[in-house]
Amino acid sequence: MKIAHLKLYHHPATRSARVKWMLHEVVGDAFEVEKVALYDGVQYGADFLALNPNHCVPVLEITWEGGEVQRMIESAAMVAFLADAYPEKGLAPPPGASPQRADYLQMLHFGATSMDVMLSQVRIHEHMLPAAQRDARTVARYRSKFAQEAEPQLARRLEENPYICGDAFTAADCLVAYDVFWARGYGLCRDEIFRRYLSTVSKRPAFASAFADAREFSPVVPEDKPLATLFTG
Numbered sequence: 001m002k003i004a005h006l007k008l009y010h011h012p013a014t015r016s017a018r019v020k021w022m023l024h025e026v027v028g029d030a031f032e033v034e035k036v037a038l039y040d041g042v043q044y045g046a047d048f049l050a051l052n053p054n055h056c057v058p059v060l061e062i063t064w065e066g067g068e069v070q071r072m073i074e075s076a077a078m079v080a081f082l083a084d085a086y087p088e089k090g091l092a093p094p095p096g097a098s099p100q101r102a103d104y105l106q107m108l109h110f111g112a113t114s115m116d117v118m119l120s121q122v123r124i125h126e127h128m129l130p131a132a133q134r135d136a137r138t139v140a141r142y143r144s145k146f147a148q149e150a151e152p153q154l155a156r157r158l159e160e161n162p163y164i165c166g167d168a169f170t171a172a173d174c175l176v177a178y179d180v181f182w183a184r185g186y187g188l189c190r191d192e193i194f195r196r197y198l199s200t201v202s203k204r205p206a207f208a209s210a211f212a213d214a215r216e217f218s219p220v221v222p223e224d225k226p227l228a229t230l231f232t233g
């Protein structure tokens with residue numbers, strides 16, 4: 001089936017940015033973006049909840065050639081889907097039984113699950129919850145887990161190869177490099193190997209397009225913004 005139109009619901013520099021990056025990789029600028037004012041709590045309104053009951057960006061809306069509209073609500077699934085939908089871009093080992101495909105899927109999901117959990121706990125308890133609800137022990141636990149467990153695994157890979165799955169850029173880099181940026185924003189992933197990795201991926205034109213709006217992101221959720229009371233974790 002052919003894709004007729006792609007639309008991304010997005011908030012600058014959040015997890016929707018990795019899907020925006022992937023979209024620029026595969027279709028250039030030929031997709032629509034709607035910004036969602038997360039700090040105003042728009043994602044908890046009925047209109048947005050009808051798109052994504054998990055009240056999150058990204059949402060990727062796919063209009064198929066026949067006119068049917070489908071929505072995806074998980075960023076790793078979107079990135080994997082786009083890599084497979086545009087195989088001519090060479091951003092994923094072909095589906096099927098191969099060590100390369102197994103390793104690629106493993107890193108894509110390591111970024112979107114294990115790494116995301118650690119980083120989001122740090123962010124939620126340092127910058128999102130109202131001060132009275134923050135838990136310093138949670139921050140300490142996940143900072144330590146990330147530094148002791150995730151970072152060495154990534155560093156080992158990047159010492160051997162320029163990209164997370166070898167000598168070629170793949171969609172898994174959209175996930176993992178985004179998380180490395182996120183980590184560095186919180187003082188993690190400070191070793192030279194990570195700086196070099198980010199310097200390599202950020203030379204990609206699709207990366208520059210995807211993060212052109214990153215300055216609109218402000219890490220701290222002010223306590224007088226609707227999100228401070230609406231956020232469910």
Ligand SMILES: N[C@@H](CCC(=O)N[C@@H](CS)C(=O)NCC(=O)O)C(=O)O
Pocket residue numbers: 014015016038043054055056057058073074075076112231232233
């Ligand atoms: N599993 C989701 C998580 C997405 C997510 O947590 N998005 C955050 C921004 S990074 C969000 O929109 N949060 C708004 C909220 O929960 O109110 C994915 O990776 O697609």
